[in-house]
Amino acid sequence: MVDKIKVENLSCFYSGKQVLKDLSLTVEKNEILSIIGPSNSGKTSFLRTLNRMNDMNVNFSRKGDIFLDNDNIFDMNPEKLRTRIGMLFAMPIPLPMSIYDNIAYAPKVLGLKNKKNMDEVVEQSLRDASLWDEVKDRLDSSAIKMSGGQQQRLCIARILAIEPEVILFDEPCSGLDPISTAKVEEAMLKLREKYTIVLVTNNVKQASRVGTRTAFFLMGELIEIDKTRNMFLTPKNKLTEDYITGRFG
């Protein structure tokens, strides 16, 4: 397996308070790495460090390095980095424009002007996000009127339009009903063929359904990381076992 992302001795702080403690792990190419753990375990902080969204928070500081294909992400231009590592948030936030424009937004910003190309990009992105069949007849209608599950898949399509290498999912189904969740998970499994995915989830079952490997975070520390199957059948650490069997968290 090829390492897509390599995290070395990463520690993160908000206003001096340590939220991630000396973390080292790798994300393999074309895998879905699920990160589970109770709230305040540093999952989201970790994710937001991966594409440097935390840079915008003035109280944030960190130690350690993260490598994307052997390049240190902290030496890269953050905007460029974010086109390579896309991010999906817990709340689907369609931009206040049409479905088509939502997806065309980022390629336009990044300089794809040709209209025919754009149509192809929009269609392909919507297909990959398993949304095309539901919206192909109303691409010009407002994205804000879509259902929650559709909005979340629209946001996935929006990220796919910039052809990232890695996609970060930050609790993407926390506000969705089970059917919409199933559809988003279906989309994720399909995306694994082309992309590397890091998924932060509060839903342990979701991790077991879609994760190639799973990592368990607790109080800013990485307790265990293993193949999802191994982790759920024979967890090595007592804390992991307690968490996934629902004894705390």
Added chain:
Amino acid sequence: MNSKITDYIIEKIIFLCGIIAIVFVVLIFGFLLKEGFAFFKEYGVFNFIFGKYWYPSSNPASYGVFSLIIGSLLVTLGAAIIAVPFGIMTALFIAELAPKGIRDILKSIVELMAAIPSVVLGFVGMVTLVPLVRSVLDIPTGLTAFSGSIVLGFMAMPTIVSISEDAIRSVPWQYKEGAFALGATKWQTIRRVVLKAAMPGIIAAVMLGIGRVIGETMAVLMVTGNAAAIPSSIFDPVRTLTATIAAEMGETVRGGLHYRALFGIGLVLFTITFLINFIADLFLNKKR
């Protein structure tokens, strides 16, 4: 029981206050209509609006307000050209770019600007701006539509900045975060997401700012030169609708044609400001 009576009385008092406000507005409007229409009947609406000459004291008197309307529109347009870009950029700076401490100070200062009485602004404009305009542009007089535009632009700014800033600040931060996560730079995010989402509020702010400008009287009276002629450029003296009413009301005969002509002007002004406020309301409601 006692509290019930108190409740009843207070309710009635509040009701009365609300009704009185409405009644006064209706009465004022009714009075304006009565005097205005009496004038229109006698002089003719067309002659009034499109008449080129405002000679209320010659014989026969001529009451054409076309030059005054042009004067008002020219000054307002100039003020808008100055105040709108500056106002929106200031709002953007305060809402998006300024560090927290500076932001609060700036916002208070801008709101304080709105509290300067217009006659003070007009006076300051008259003694500082007018001579400056005259000498810099090398024109016969600094009392021009241009000077009026600058002073009025200054007066429209606080409204535009304050309301635009609220609109920009109320754009959900998730929009911005979403755009950043797609690799957009700060400027791209502001231009394509923040401004777009805040646009209804910004347009409403502009309309309200312009509404304030077109109804403004004292400052324009003091700096525009008050020549009731159609100006050939923005560097000519003009006279506005409002300034005409203010300047001539004292010298009319109550109930006379001149007196009623001023009410006709009032009606024109009322129509313009009503339209502007109406458009602003449309946009403000669209935002919700």
